[in-house]
Amino acid sequence: MPDAVTHLAGARLLGSLWTPERRVLLYVGAILPDLVEKGLRVLFSSGNFFAMPAHSVLGATLVCGALCVLFDARMRRDAFGLLWIGSMLHIAFDLLKDPGEGLGLPALYPFATDGYGLGLFRSEDSLLLVPVSLAVIGLVEWRARK
Amino acid sequence: MNRAALGLAFLAFAGSFVLLCRRSRDAYGEISPSIERCLTYPDRYDGREVRGYPFEVVAAGPGDFTVEERGVKIRVSPRPDDVQAGDYVGLVSTFRREGVLEARTVTRVPNYPLRRGAMFGVSILAMAFVAWLFLKTFRVSAADGWVRSA
Numbered sequence: 074m075p076d077a078v079t080h081l082a083g084a085r086l087l088g089s090l091w092t093p094e095r096r097v098l099l100y101v102g103a104i105l106p107d108l109v110e111k112g113l114r115v116l117f118s119s120g121n122f123f124a125m126p127a128h129s130v131l132g133a134t135l136v137c138g139a140l141c142v143l144f145d146a147r148m149r150r151d152a153f154g155l156l157w158i159g160s161m162l163h164i165a166f167d168l169l170k171d172p173g174e175g176l177g178l179p180a181l182y183p184f185a186t187d188g189y190g191l192g193l194f195r196s197e198d199s200l201l202l203v204p205v206s207l208a209v210i211g212l213v214e215w216r217a218r219k
Numbered sequence: 220m221n222r223a224a225l226g227l228a229f230l231a232f233a234g235s236f237v238l239l240c241r242r243s244r245d246a247y248g249e250i251s252p253s254i255e256r257c258l259t260y261p262d263r264y265d266g267r268e269v270r271g272y273p274f275e276v277v278a279a280g281p282g283d284f285t286v287e288e289r290g291v292k293i294r295v296s297p298r299p300d301d302v303q304a305g306d307y308v309g310l311v312s313t314f315r316r317e318g319v320l321e322a323r324t325v326t327r328v329p330n331y332p333l334r335r336g337a338m339f340g341v342s343i344l345a346m347a348f349v350a351w352l353f354l355k356t357f358r359v360s361a362a363d364g365w366v367r368s369a
Contacts, residue, residue, distance in 0.1 A: 077349075094356045121247075122246075125243045126239040138228075144364050145360070145363040145366040152365075173272040173273075174310055175309075182246075197331065197338055200341065
């Protein structure tokens with residue numbers, strides 16, 4: 074995964090399309106696949122493979138479906154949509170990285186077991202993107218307040 | 220929608236996700252078997268590809284080295300000259316029933332724990348910020364679930 078700041082920078086760029094309170098749901102969606110995957114790994118001491126569907130389109134959609142049920146009826150549809158868009162943005166960013174000797178991102182699981190990755194950077198190297206991500210967030214916030 | 224229907228909807232989504240996870244564990248466990256599984260069933264996994272990113276190198280000998288995955292160790296050969304005990308490596312290899320891995324690709328991952336730790340530290344701060352924003356924007360209502368605070 075790239076770090077959460079990079080995911081949030083992407084969500085902040087796209088988030089200009091929505092009001093600040095809706096944007097919060099987009100941010101949650103943008104970190105949701107990692108939260109779910111790490112949470113499952115810690116809670117159940119499971120290996121990587123059990124939690125991998127958190128980073129697939131279908132798995133993330135199911136998680137968003139479960140979470141949107143917890144929201145007020147008036148905003149349930151919006152909650153699902155924004156969480157889902159955030160999660161898809163997360164998966165899209167993760168597809169940029171280099172799977173190295175690992176399996177890659179199982180974005181299409183269970184329809185395909187192949188792993189994908191464009192190979193632009195290694196997961197732990199995404200830390201180098203943090204200053205760029207923070208600059209993007211700062212610039213977008215500055216423009217929004219002008 | 221009443222509460223029973225909502226509860227059912229939640230269970231349907233969450234249950235489907237858990238089933239997907241169980242299926243994933245079984246499917247990928249076969250596609251890329253763990254070292255533990257290979258050592259438990261050596262005949263079944265003889266000749267299978269074992270990949271890992273990264274494995275910790277816990278010992279290095281003249282012609283081979285030992286890696287550890289979730290507490291299970293296995294010998295890997297041959298050893299590239301630059302791989303030492305304490306390193307982290309990405310590995311593509313073939314399992315042999317004798318309980319060894321034949322390395323096809325070994326890639327050193329310099330300073331892996333430091334870089335990974337820094338990335339997690341930054342990510343946890345960012346996640347804490349999102350949690351704070353969420354709790355500022357939404358509150359829990361016993362009747363309606365998460366509602367807008369204002």
